[in-house]
Amino acid sequence: MMTLYDLAGQDDDLRFSPYCWRVKMALAHKGLSVDCKPWRFTEKDQIAFSNQKKVPVLVDGDQVIHDSWSIMSYLDTVYRSKPPLFVNEAARESAYNLKFWVEKTIHLPLLKLLILDIFNCLHEKDKAWFRASREQRLGMTLESFSDISEGFIQDFRQLLEPVRSTLEWQDYLNGDQPAGADYLLFGTFQWANCTSSVQLLAEDDPVQVWFQRMLSLFNYLAGKATKAHTLSPEVR
Numbered sequence: 056m057m058t059l060y061d062l063a064g065q066d067d068d069l070r071f072s073p074y075c076w077r078v079k080m081a082l083a084h085k086g087l088s089v090d091c092k093p094w095r096f097t098e099k100d101q102i103a104f105s106n107q108k109k110v111p112v113l114v115d116g117d118q119v120i121h122d123s124w125s126i127m128s129y130l131d132t133v134y135r136s137k138p139p140l141f142v143n144e145a146a147r148e149s150a151y152n153l154k155f156w157v158e159k160t161i162h163l164p165l166l167k168l169l170i171l172d173i174f175n176c177l178h179e180k181d182k183a184w185f186r187a188s189r190e191q192r193l194g195m196t197l198e199s200f201s202d203i204s205e206g207f208i209q210d211f212r213q214l215l216e217p218v219r220s221t222l223e224w225q226d227y228l229n230g231d232q233p234a235g236a237d238y239l240l241f242g243t244f245q246w247a248n249c250t251s252s253v254q255l256l257a258e259d260d261p262v263q264v265w266f267q268r269m270l271s272l273f274n275y276l277a278g279k280a281t282k283a284h285t286l287s288p289e290v291r
C-alpha cells in the first residue's frame with residue numbers, strides 16, 4: 056500500500072492541509088488505497104528522504120513524489136488503467152491554470168480569514184515554529200494579519216466569481232463528474248472546513264452547493280473528516 060505523509064494538528068485525526076486533501080481525493084478517485092501518516096511541521100526529519108521540507112509526500116514502492124500537482128500527474132501517468140484525473144491535455148492545462156489561480160488569488164485572502172484558527176489547531180510542538188515562520192513571511196504578527204470582518208468575507212466571496220459562474224450551470228468544474236480540477240479547488244475549502252467555523256460561503260452559493268457535493272464523494276471521505284471545532288476542548 057502507498058504511504059502519504061499528511062499534515063496533522065493537535066489531534067492525529069485532524070488533517071487540514073489543502074495540498075494533502077487534493078491528493079487524498081485524487082487517490083480515492085483512482086480507487087487506490089493509501090496509509091495517511093500524521094506529520095507535523097516540525098518533523099522535517101521524517102520526510103528528509105524526499106529531499107525537501109513539505110507535505111504531501113507520497114511513497115509508492117520505491118517511488119517518492121512530493122508536491123500535490125506532481126503527485127496527481129504521477130498518478131495519471133503510472134495508473135493509466137484507473138479513472139483519469141485529467142481526461143486529456145486540454146483538461147490538464149486548464150486544471151494547471153486553475154491551480155495557479157487558487158494558489159495566487161484565493162489562498163492568501165483565505166489565510167487571512169483562517170490564520171488564528173489554524174494556529175489554534177496546531178500540535179503544541181508546531182506552534183512556535185508556525186508563528187515565527189509565518190510572521191517572518193508575512194512581515195507582521197498573526198493577529199495583525201488576521202481579518203474575519205464581514206466586509207472581508209464579502210470581498211472573499213467576490214473573488215470566487217470565476218468558479219461560481221461555472222458551478223452555476225454544471226455540477227463539477229470538470230463537468231457532470233468530478234475530476235482533477237475539482238480536487239485542486241476542493242482542498243482549499245476543506246482546509247477552511249477542518250480548521251475553522253467561519254461561514255465562508257452563503258448556503259445557496261453554487262460554490263457551497265458544489266462543496267457539499269464534494270464532501271459526499273467516495274462514501275463521505277472528506278465529509279467524515281475530523282474538524283477542529285468539534286474536538287473536545289481538552290484536545291483543542
Ligand SMILES: N[C@@H](CCC(=O)N[C@@H](CS)C(=O)NCC(=O)O)C(=O)O
Binds near residue numbers: 108109122124
Ligand atoms: N506546492 C506544494 C505546497 C505544499 C505545502 O506548502 N505544504 C505545507 C503544508 S499545507 C507544508 O508542508 N509546509 C511546511 C513548511 O512550510 O515548511 C504542493 O502543492 O504540494
